[in-house]
Amino acid sequence: MTAGADLPPRPAPQGGEGDRPPAQPSAAGAVFDRDAVTERFLGNASLFGRAAQVFLRQAGDALPQIEAGLASGDLGAARRQAHLLRGSALTMGANRLAQLCQQVELASDGAVPAPAWAVQARSALEGFVRESHVI
């Protein structure tokens, strides 16, 4: 490991009604792919944290724009934003969010309902924040 704190450990599973569903076990659909991020950021939590702050700012800007593009039928604008966000999401190990962005990139007109997509995307982003401990 390089200088700086290690990335936080995987959170313990939680039970009880009202708890969020656990992250998907498959790395491809995981809300946070810890192993890939540990390798990519050389295990350094400080460096990862700095990149995560930028990513959250990007996602905060992009998600409303993608939703608006889907809702208004401006699929071109939605696709451009989704492409950008997917790249950042993959780098940060936010694989579930990246998959949702890819849905938009590949979608035909009207195939992705904006409200449902936005709910899933925000849930994926919240899952990333929760599991990566970036805030």
Added chain:
Amino acid sequence: MKILIVDDDEVARMALSINLGAAPVEIVQACDGQQAWEMLTGGLRPSICCSDVAMPRMDGIELMQRARAHPVLRHIPFVLISSAASRETVEAAAAGGVAGYILKPFMAVQTRATVDRVIHERRVAQAEHFLVTRRRLDVGLDQLEQLLCVLKADAGSWVEDSASAEVEAAARGLQRLQGASAVLGLWHCASMLQQAQDSGSAADRVQIVQEVVQRVDEQLTEVRQLSPSAR
């Protein structure tokens, strides 16, 4: 040594910088191909350019193609880093002489291995190791340093005199510089100086010799970095 990272995604630039920026590497970042092109034409001379493909204003393929058409920038190796690669993109990258291709999301180990390989290949193609040159010429490191200083000064004088020099004198100067570069194991300088004699405008020739001054200076830095005890 400088590495130029070109990507419109700030997160990707940060992650790549972390992976490739260990000392003594200096990372320079550009947010798209246009900004990178302005940096390169403004005098930036990275050892390698790691560029995303799809970017606004100017994409990575166009950036590489522009560099290839430039008398000095044509020798910068490009590693393209992309999340998707269409057949057209791969073909255009191959036609532009791409040195490496990395798929996003990149893995640190693979990225460093690819960049290290490309930098090593560039070094080998550019110049003989100075310790080999020293042995081949049977001179001490101090003498080799002096010879490099003379070459650097000669190339600098050629640039200064280029505006007023007669065509034949300038051509003889290029020939001399080429011969000295070859003797000192600076293969890339010799090749660029041959290119300057074969074709190109007067402005291109000046740019090439300015580049030679910089490359000789890089070799001098390497020689001087060797500790006195190792001499």
